[in-house]
Amino acid sequence: MPELPEVETVRLGLNKFLPGLKVKSVSFDWPKGFPNSKRLVDTKLIGSSILKVDRRGKVIIIPLSSGYSLLIHLKMTGQLVFTKDHDRFGAGHPNDSLVSKLPDRSTRVTFVFNNDARLYFNDQRKFGWVKLEASNGLYENNAFLKKLGPEPLEKDYTYEQFRNALSSRKKSTIKAVILDQTVLAGVGNIYADEGLFAARIHPAEKVENISQIKLRRLFKALIEIMSLSISLGGSSDRNYVDAEGKRGSYLKFAKVFRREGQDCPECGGKISKIRVAGRGTHVCNRCQKLKTSIDKK
Template sequence: MPELPEVETVRRSLEALVVDKTIEDVTVNLPRMIRTPDDVESFRHMLRGQRIERVGRRGKFLLIELGFYTLVSHLRMEGRYGLYRTEEPVEKHTHVIFHFTDGTELRYRDVRQFGTFDLLPNGELSAVPGLRKMGPEPLEPDFTPETLRQGLRKRTGKIKTLLLDQNLVAGIGNIYADEALFEAGIHPECIGRKLTKEECKRLHKAIVDVLTASVELGGSSIKSYVSGRGQPGEFQFRLKVYGKDKSPCPSCGTVIEKIRVGGRGTHFCPHCQPKKQSRKQA
């Protein structure tokens, strides 16, 4: 699933491609992707004549702002956008097409068919599942070491699982949780609420550093991810532990291990991330 860096890269490319375009009509080939409103014709009617003013992001959600309305789009596993001329052939698995008045089309393609769309008045975005209680954006100033520490103190569970909780921190998924824990030297099975103040400080820095570096490189193209311009990311060439099981650790040479934490495949270095409990409560 695309995580914060990948969704942010798509956001930036769409911002450059579709802002100020006016929607003439919408084709929906897979109605179940439209969650709000609950019928396709209302969705199409609400979008006709709307001008795209801005493309924002909250966690892993894209927010396409249309004045009074906001279109909330979640790419899920393999959703992708692309801008085309009307005369260009439509690829297989293209489920939603936004036809613009200038003869171009924004097409949404999704092989797995898990993507979702919610079109809501601006003041009602909290009705979208996942947005209501979403945690702070990790690349914004209000995400601090103390914010992270206080959030962990209120939760039980292993730190790897907690980092995937969008109510703790927005936008982190499996790839960047593994990479951040490695950079911070924290074992993925450590109990989150028992991390010390210093460990929280290291983890906060690692989260910000890893996500910032990935955004700068356009995200990680592990499977099918590409930006709105069809370009793959390059951060996968910088990954140190994710997907590297049975390879030597880039820091110490110890073999990277893969375990399951909370049902998710998890990669770590047993030497750089020793399994131990903090002696005192944070």
């Protein structure tokens, strides 16, 4: 999915349109993806108004006037697209839109508002979910939210927090650790690879083999790269779009992600694609030297 910068871009877009709208009806065809009972939906969602749109890690959180909140996780292929009226797509930007018509066959949930605006939750692979939970104590009660590590783009997030979270994971590969949402919330495969390249750390390096200088560089790089990506509307590798159905342009500036076979922009060597922490991983072996002894694969 959408990682922190993509989810934040969706949040910013939804926040322009949704607050104040009242939910008139909702339809969904994928019970696993929207597991709440019809009764809860009828009493806590239908007829309530949207207060605002928040984000925690990769989760969109929409508090409602009913005292309940919608939680939405886009996972790998989720989209949240708003339309001002159901005949026009992309909130008035049809020419920039990646999708031409909604709902489409990946639409799992459709929210209809009193003014006939709509919010479509699309999810090709059906990994994503929408849940309705009580707003009071949500961040401490929700099983997913309560485990999340700090928000990396908050002003008060420090290198010391980052280093301390890593200190109990010395035997793990650095990529596995920064992908762990309990260490810090929001990094996914794209920004892990880009951040590690910027810090000149090999993704398969064991944490214990990495110098403080490099870890500090990684901490800084992750924050800078994700901030830059938000300013560019995120990354559209496959089907990510923002709340208006538009693609993001960060990948044009990516140095290694999806660039296997191309020349490294720093040293001119070849970028290769390997597997680390079970994920496709992009690396320049000349810029990102591995100290950890290679156990044969």
